[in-house]
Amino acid sequence: MDEGLDFAVKYPFSDSARKSLGDIQLTERIVELAVERIRKAVRGDDSARVVFHESDKREEIASFAAARMILGHLRNSYLTNRFAINESKIVRGRINKEDERTVDAVAAQFGIASAVENGMMLLDLPTYLRYSVRDPHYKLINRKLFSGRVEINAEEKKRLVEEAVKKHIERIPTVKDPPDIIKNAGKQLVAEIPKTEVRMTVKAGDHPPCVMRLLESLKNHENLPHHARWFLAAYTLAIGMGEDDIVKLFAGAPDFSEKITRYQVSHIKKKGYSVPSCATVMSYGLCCAVCRIGSPINWHTLEKGRKDAINAEADNAAKG
């Protein structure tokens, strides 16, 4: 269904956007706009650009496609993840101001079609699971299910749409041999990536599997849900890492803000929160092994004990 040009500008991943592009040619102006769109994502600027003239609107839509082409060529997880998060936030800001019919039209782009029955908004389970957020609130154990459908509310539907936009953008297809104008734009962007340094050198076995997995996600510039960040901050504080080093550790997050991270780490330290137990980490959906140690923080004591036992055995063997 064609929702018109204004809808297409606001939701450049939509069918209406694809239709409105027609045979538009890639121009320097479009690539410039695409580069600026990606730069905005790196800066974390999720303000929406407003355009009035029809030609500007078409260029704006094309800039989204050109940005995807640049990212599809670069295959840079940092830029792609920042772009995915920023664009999904922009969409969220927009749908917050839309009427229900328009929200449904955006949701429909991803097959999110809820139905209201007996005063409940219901969504089929596979779609819910596809776009569900990594947050305990969205876990099935905390949801009401009716005949294979999950009850959601209007706010949650918008959150699922935001997640769907992010996932859609993260899955950018590879662009092997784009025009030179795209290759050059890509080189320019890579040269501008802030050089962040993750100081923590991690060897296999240094931390429990749940923590290793989170560190790996940060290294790959993947977004971590709130609970995962909180857990990682509490854990790294508990093992004695300094606040500055913890902040640097989070620099790999695609939506990293030094000011916010520093504030949150200090807050966790000031409150003296302890590291959650394995059962709690499991309820966050972050447990990925069966360690039988009660709490991830026990990893260190147990690992030290294990290493001491191995060393003692080696000493005894050497003494004959």
Ligand code: SF4
């Ligand atoms: S069992 Fe505990 S320490 Fe091991 S992965 Fe799960 S939460 Fe982490």
